Amino acid sequence: MQKFDSIRNIAIIAHVDHGKTTLVDGMLKQTHTFRENEEAFSQTAILDSNDLEREKGITILAKNTSVFYKSPTTKETVKINIIDTPGHADFGGEVERVLNMAEGAILVVDAAEGPLPQTSFVLKLALLYNLKIILVINKIDKKLARPKEVLQETEELFLRLAHYPEHLDFNIVYAVGRDGKAFLELPKNYDSQNKGDLTPLFEEIIKTVPAPKQDTNKPFQMLISTLDYDTYLGKLAIGKIQSGIVHIGQNLSIVTPEKTIDSFKVEKLFGSVGLKREEIESAQAGDIAAIAGKTKLAINQTLCDPQHQIALPAIAISPPTLKITIGPNTSPFSGREGKYVTSRQIYDRLLKEKETNLGLLIAQDENSSKFVVSGRGELHLAVLIENMRREGYEMEVSKPQVIEKNIDGKLHEPFLEVTAEVPSEFIGIITEEFGKRKAALIDMISHQNGLTKFIYRISERNFLGARSILLTATRGTVNVSSLFIDYLPVGEALPKLRNGAIIVYDSGKALAYGLQTVCERGILFIPAGTEVYEGMVVGLNAKEEDMEINVCKGKKLTNMHTENSDEAIVLTPPLIMSLEQSLDFIADDELLEVTPKNLRIRKKFLSHVDRVRAQRAKK
Ligand SMILES: Nc1nc2c(ncn2[C@@H]2O[C@H](COP(=O)(O)OP(=O)(O)OP(=O)(O)O)[C@@H](O)[C@H]2O)c(=O)[nH]1
Ligand SMILES: [Mg+2]
Numbered sequence: 001m002q003k004f005d006s007i008r009n010i011a012i013i014a015h016v017d018h019g020k021t022t023l024v025d026g027m028l029k030q031t032h033t034f035r036e037n038e039e040a041f042s043q044t045a046i047l048d049s050n051d052l053e054r055e056k057g058i059t060i061l062a063k064n065t066s067v068f069y070k071s072p073t074t075k076e077t078v079k080i081n082i083i084d085t086p087g088h089a090d091f092g093g094e095v096e097r098v099l100n101m102a103e104g105a106i107l108v109v110d111a112a113e114g115p116l117p118q119t120s121f122v123l124k125l126a127l128l129y130n131l132k133i134i135l136v137i138n139k140i141d142k143k144l145a146r147p148k149e150v151l152q153e154t155e156e157l158f159l160r161l162a163h164y165p166e167h168l169d170f171n172i173v174y175a176v177g178r179d180g181k182a183f184l185e186l187p188k189n190y191d192s193q194n195k196g197d198l199t200p201l202f203e204e205i206i207k208t209v210p211a212p213k214q215d216t217n218k219p220f221q222m223l224i225s226t227l228d229y230d231t232y233l234g235k236l237a238i239g240k241i242q243s244g245i246v247h248i249g250q251n252l253s254i255v256t257p258e259k260t261i262d263s264f265k266v267e268k269l270f271g272s273v274g275l276k277r278e279e280i281e282s283a284q285a286g287d288i289a290a291i292a293g294k295t296k297l298a299i300n301q302t303l304c305d306p307q308h309q310i311a312l313p314a315i316a317i318s319p320p321t322l323k324i325t326i327g328p329n330t331s332p333f334s335g336r337e338g339k340y341v342t343s344r345q346i347y348d349r350l351l352k353e354k355e356t357n358l359g360l361l362i363a364q365d366e367n368s369s370k371f372v373v374s375g376r377g378e379l380h381l382a383v384l385i386e387n388m389r390r391e392g393y394e395m396e397v398s399k400p401q402v403i404e405k406n407i408d409g410k411l412h413e414p415f416l417e418v419t420a421e422v423p424s425e426f427i428g429i430i431t432e433e434f435g436k437r438k439a440a441l442i443d444m445i446s447h448q449n450g451l452t453k454f455i456y457r458i459s460e461r462n463f464l465g466a467r468s469i470l471l472t473a474t475r476g477t478v479n480v481s482s483l484f485i486d487y488l489p490v491g492e493a494l495p496k497l498r499n500g501a502i503i504v505y506d507s508g509k510a511l512a513y514g515l516q517t518v519c520e521r522g523i524l525f526i527p528a529g530t531e532v533y534e535g536m537v538v539g540l541n542a543k544e545e546d547m548e549i550n551v552c553k554g555k556k557l558t559n560m561h562t563e564n565s566d567e568a569i570v571l572t573p574p575l576i577m578s579l580e581q582s583l584d585f586i587a588d589d590e591l592l593e594v595t596p597k598n599l600r601i602r603k604k605f606l607s608h609v610d611r612v613r614a615q616r617a618k619k
Contacts, residue, residue, distance in 0.1 A: 002068045004079040006211045007286050009240060011099055011131070013122035014108035015115070015481065016087035019138045019177040021045040021059055023108060024084050026180030030198050031067035033274040040275055044178075047084050049275060051390070052383060059086040060383055062094040064101075064226065064238065064272050064288055069202050078206050081288045089118050089482055090377035093359025096317050097299070098225055099125055101240040101288055104132040104209030106201075107154075107170075108177075111137050111145040112449060114153045117419055117483030124161050132209045133170040136201065141176045141190050144449040148186075171208055173201050212240070212286030219305035220244030220252065222291075223312040227299055227356050233268060233292040237303060240288050242312060244305065247282035253306045254296065257314070263306055267293040298355060317358045320374035321414040321460055321484060324381055324583075325398040326350070327370030329593055331602055332507070332533040337595035338394025343369035346388075346395055353384060360384070374403060377482075378464070382580045385594055394595045396602075399586045402461045405487050412487040414460040417442070419481050421453040426474040430454050433470055437462040438492045459491045460484070465584040498587060500546040502539035503603060504532045507552065512569035514551035521547060524574045525601070535606025537590060548608060589614070 012020040025046050028034065034041040047063050048054055062085045070077045083102055085095045099105070105126040109115055115123075126133060135154060137147050151172065162168050175182040181196035226238035246252070248269055254261040270277040270290040283289035291303065300314040328334070328343045335341050340349070350362045350371055361374040375381045378400055385397060405412045418439070420430050424446075431454075434441070439458035446452045463482065470478045502518050504510075512528040518539040526538050532551060541547050577585060582592050582599050589611075593600040605611045 002079075003077065004068060005076040006206075007079050007081065007214075008104065008205055008209050009081045009083070009102045009212055009286070009288060010104045010106060010205055010209055011083040011085060011095075011102040011126070012106045012108060013085050013095060013099075013126060014087050015110070015113070015118040015122075016058060016089075018087060018108045018110040018113070018119075020087060020108050021047050021084055023106070023136070023138065023175065023177035024065070024082055026177055026198050027067055027080075027082060027202075028065065028274055030180055030202075031069050033065075033067050046275065052386060058088055059084060060088075060091055060094075062086060062098040062226075064098075065275070066271065066273055066288070069206070071203065071206055072199070073203065074206070076206075079287070080202075080205060085122070087118050087122075088379060089121065089484070090375070090380035090383075091359075092118070092121055092376060093317050093357070093380075095122055095125060097315055097358050099129050099131070100223065100315060101225055102129070102131055103212055104134065104205065106134050106136050106205075108136045108138045109150055109154050110142075111140045111147040111150050111174075112142045113421070113479065114146075114150040114447075115157045116479075117417055117481045119154075120157055120161065121483055123157060127161055127163060127167050133167075134201070134204050134208060135170050135172045136175050136177075136182070137172065137186075138175045138177050140174050140186065141179070141192065144451070146448050147174060149448060171204055173204055175201065213243075214284065214286045215243040216245050216284050218243035218285075219308035220246050220250070221302060221304045221308075221310065221312060222246070222289075223315070224297060224299050224301050224303065225315065227297065228290065230292065234295050235297045236270065236290040236292050237297040237301075238288065238290045239303075241283060241285045243285045245282055245284045246289065246291065246303075251306055252291075252293075252303045253309050255302050255304060255309045255311045256300070257311045260309055261301065262296050264293045266291055299358060315358070318376075318484070319403075320359060320361055320376055320380075321403055322377055322381065322400050323372055323374040323403050324400050325365060325370045325372050326385070326395050327365075327368060329394045329396050329595065331396070331536075331593045331600065332606075333531070333593070333595075333600075334394070337597045338389075339392030339596070341394045346393060347371060349388060349391075349393060357384070376484075378580060378583060382583060386579055389594050389596050392596055397583070397592045397594055399588055399590065400464065400583055402459070402464075404490065407487060411490045413490045415485050415488045415491075416458055416460050416463055416482040417485050418456045418458055418463060418483075419453060419479075420456070420470065421451050421479045422474055423450060423477055424452060426477065427452055429470070429473045430478070433466060433473070434458065436497075437466060437494060439463075457485070459488075462491070462494050465497075468581055468584060496544070498540075498585070500541040500544055501537040501587070501590065501601075501603070502541050503546055503548045504534055504536045504538055504551055505548040505608070506550045507533045510538065510551040511554050512567070512571055513554050514549065515571055516569060517549050518551065519572045521549075524572060525577065527574050528569075528571060533602075533606070534608075535603045535611075537601040537603065540585075 182201040221242040224237040228236040253263045302311040439456040443455040523540040
C-alpha cells in the first residue's frame with residue numbers, strides 16, 4: 001500500500017439518487033485508483049457492485065473505499081477513507097451503522113430537487129456525531145437546476161437541525177459529479193466543456209475535515225462496524241481503529257459492554273483501495289482496517305488489547321416499523337423450484353442476514369413454523385426476499401403490516417412525512433390520492449422550475465402501496481419520498497382500496513379459453529400455459545368481491561382440437577407484477593409464494609370450503 005502523511009475519514013450522505021456513488025466514481029478516477037485498462041475505469045457507480053444494486057440503480061449497502069490524494073498546495077499525500085452510504089430511507093440503518101467511522105461528511109444535494117426527507121435524516125445524524133460537513137450542491141448541469149434556491153433551502157434545513165453554532169459553519173462546493181468536476185463559485189453557464197476536476201472538493205476535505213485522533217500509544221481498541229466474508233479467511237471485521245496499533249500475529253480480545261466473548265490471533269490485515277482489499281502489515285489509530293482471524297466476530301463488538309478490555313458503546317439503530325411473516329412454502333407446488341425449502345434453512349438464512357443488516361429484527365412466530373421479519377419499509381424487506389430467492393430459497397410471505405405500539409395504554413402507529421414533487425399538470429392526482437388516504441397537508445411549494453412540492457403527514461399504514469399507484473398515475477414523473485417522524489395515536493383507517501381477487505377453482509395448466517373470462521371480468525396476471533392450483537389468484541376482479549373460476553378447461557364441443565383452438569384465442573397481455581408490487585397487492589387473507597423461478601399470489605386457505613369456514617369464524 002502507498003505511503004501517506006495523514007488520514008481523513010469521510011462519509012458521503014444524501015437523499016436517494018442525489019449522486020453520491022457517482023461522485024465517488026469521480027474521486028476514484030481522479031486519484032488513479034484504477035489503471036485505465038481496468039474494467040472498473042469505464043464503469044459508472046463503481047461501488048454499487050452487487051447485482052441488485054446494479055439492477056435497481058441504487059445503493060443498498062454502505063461501503064468503504066479509500067483513495068490517495070496528493071495535494072498540490074500542501075504537497076502532502078493524504079489517505080482519504082470514503083464511506084459511501086445509501087440514500088433510500090429504507091436503508092437508513094446502513095447510514096446509522098457506518099457514520100461512527102467518519103470525522104466529516106459530504107452532504108450532497110441535487111441542484112434541481114433540493115433537500116428532501118432523507119437529506120434531513122442523514123444531516124441530523126451527521127450533526128449528532130458532530131461531523132464536519134461540506135455541502136455539495138450537485139448536478140448543476142441539470143436543465144431544471146435551481147442552485148441558488150436549493151442553497152437557501154439547505155441553509156434553512158441546517159438552521160432547523162443545528163445544535164451548536166459550529167454546525168452552521170460549513171463550506172459549499174458546486175459540482176457535476178458525473179463529469180468529475182467541482183467549483184467553489186457557481187459557474188455562470190455550465191456545460192460539459194467547462195474546465196475542471198474535483199480538486200476543489202479534495203482541497204476542502206483536507207482543509208476542513210479534521211484528521212482522526214491518532215492516539216497510537218494507548219492500547220488497541222476498535223468497534224466492529226461492518227462484517228465482510230472471505231472465502232478462505234471467513235469473517236472480516238471492519239471498523240475505525242479508535243486507539244493504538246494492530247499488526248499481524250497480535251492477540252486481541254472480543255468484548256461487549258456485558259462480557260468478554262473470546263480472544264484470537266490476527267491472521268491477516270487489510271485496507272481497501274478501490275474495489276480491492278490490499279494486505280497490510282499493521283494499521284494504526286484513525287485508520288479504517290479489516291481484521292481476519294475468527295469466526296465469532298459480530299458488528300457492535302469491540303476488539304481490544306487483552307490487557308485492557310474496555311468495550312466501546314454500541315451503534316444505535318432506529319427500530320423497524322414494518323413487519324411480514326416468512327415461512328416455508330405450503331402451496332401444492334412446494335419444493336418444486338427451490339433448493340432450500342425447510343423452516344430451519346429459512347431461519348438460518350435470516351439469522352445470517354441479521355448479522356450484517358442491523359435494521360432488521362427476526363422473531364420466531366409462536367404458533368407456527370414461520371418467522372416475523374421486521375424492517376424499515378417495503379423495499380428493505382423486498383430486497384431481503386429477492387436476495388433469498390436468487391440464492392435458491394423457496395418461501396411464502398404475508399402482507400406487510402405496520403408495527404403498532406402501546407404507549408400509555410393507547411395504541412400508536414408509525415407516521416411518515418411524505419414529499420411528492422410533480423409537474424403542475426398532475427397536481428390534481430396528488431391531492432386526490434393523498435386525500436383518499438387521509439393524509440394531512442403540511443406544506444405546498446411551487447418552485448421556479450415549474451415543479452410543485454407537496455408535504456404530507458400520513459400514517460405508514462395508509463401510505464402502503466401509494467408509491468406505485470402515484471408513479472403510474474403521473475406517468476413516472478412524480479418524485480415521492482418519505483421519512484418516519486414518530487409514533488402517533490392510531491389514526492383513521494382506510495376503507496378497502498383494492499377490488500376482489502379472481503381465484504382458480506381447478507388445478508392444472510391454465511388455458512386461454514378459461515383465461516378469457518378473467519380478461520372480461522378484470523385484469524389478468526398470468527399468461528396461458530401457466531401451471532395453476534386451486535386457490536391461486538390469477539387476476540383482479542373489477543368488482544369488490546372475490547370470484548372463483550375454472551381456467552384449465554378447454555372449449556367443450558371441439559374437444560379433439562382443444563389445444564389448437566386454444567392457441568387461436570388472443571388474450572390481453574397479462575399484468576406481471578414485480579416482487580414489491582405483489583407485496584403491495586396482497587390482502588390479509590392472501591400470501592405471496594416466492595420461489596427462485598416464480599411469484600404466485602394465493603389465498604391463505606386454498607379450498608373454497610376452508611375459505612367459507614374462515615369467513616364464518618371471523619363473523
Ligand atoms: N445530470 C446529472 N446527473 C447525475 C450527476 N451525478 C449523478 N447523476 C445521475 O444521477 C443518478 C443517481 O446517481 P447515483 O450516484 O447512483 O446516486 P446515489 O446518491 O449514489 O443514489 P443512492 O445511493 O441510491 O442513494 C444516476 O442516474 C446518475 O447518472 C450529475 O452530476 N449530473
Ligand atoms: Mg449510491
